[in-house]
Amino acid sequence: MLRVLGVDPGLTRCGIGVVDIDPTRRASLVHVSVVRTNPATPLEQRVLAIAEGVAALLDEHRPDVVALERVFAQHNVRTVMGTAQASGVVLHAAAARGLGVALHTPSEVKAAVTGHGAADKKQVTAMVQRILRLDAPPTPADAADALALAICHGWRRGAVSALELGGGDALTPAQRAWRAAEKSAATPRLDG
């Protein structure tokens, strides 16, 4: 069993999702939440609040690894700086606990959970709900990306292990269920 803590970094909203992935790639929800800070608060206080929120969840859930969204400078400059500052304290919190941090791009995450890298937020949320067998879309909605990151990392690692073990055609029931869900998620109905 691999426990992954995924972080969708941000200063105003920092999404955090914890997922357990078993050797058959079955993923289960452990925790999901969003650490929020008020933009009117001094920057150093906001960064401290993010750092303390992430540290508390790392200590509570003791993941094996942290998965963090790789930040690009393609967005709004102010937002990107805040996102990178938040990712800095996440990297620090993980390393201070001896944990490695895996960086994944948004398109890698989308491709992993929906099968295509240009999926929209609604498709990602719907697939996260199916993969984790939730009765409703994960709430808060902001944190669906953090869960998707955690799932993405667990599966990418899992996929490598499966190949090493000579797996591939021999799908487990969970893997078959995933393939069916993946196929279903690609139908236009999810865009409506």
Added chain:
Amino acid sequence: MLRVLGVDPGLTRCGIGVVDIDPTRRASLVHVSVVRTNPATPLEQRVLAIAEGVAALLDEHRPDVVALERVFAQHNVRTVMGTAQASGVVLHAAAARGLGVALHTPSEVKAAVTGHGAADKKQVTAMVQRILRLDAPPTPADAADALALAICHGWRRGAVSALELGGGDALTPAQRAWRAAEKSAATPRLDG
């Protein structure tokens, strides 16, 4: 007396300078160093090393305030992300100790120490040497910007205090020395 710890943030080289500024604006060197990390090291380990280096200097020198370079996304994208991640852990380290963080742009810093916002690195280094009454340019050279940041912040705060106290025309000897040095720094000789 105001003690300012200035940080020129970066992952490969993070410059740190500590300066004491007295009520007459006289600035004295307390400490200068550069925390370096190897680009081949995993990102989270580099961020941790920066965080630990900054924390140790904050605890050793106990500044009243931290002055940090405001990061813009105008430079190389990869570099800016690393710079913002480093600034995130500096913000965290300061706030965890109850310290405020003042952000200054590079042109504000250059204008404060050389009199013009487009000054080059050599002019900044030369002025920092004069202002702090050093026998040689500050070493390591990378940290001159961190010292300039600390001086800039101390003087901007000092300037406000002087105005509040009704000062202005009544220059202290240190202020006259500064004005003379400032004038001298503007000569072409420093560019050669």
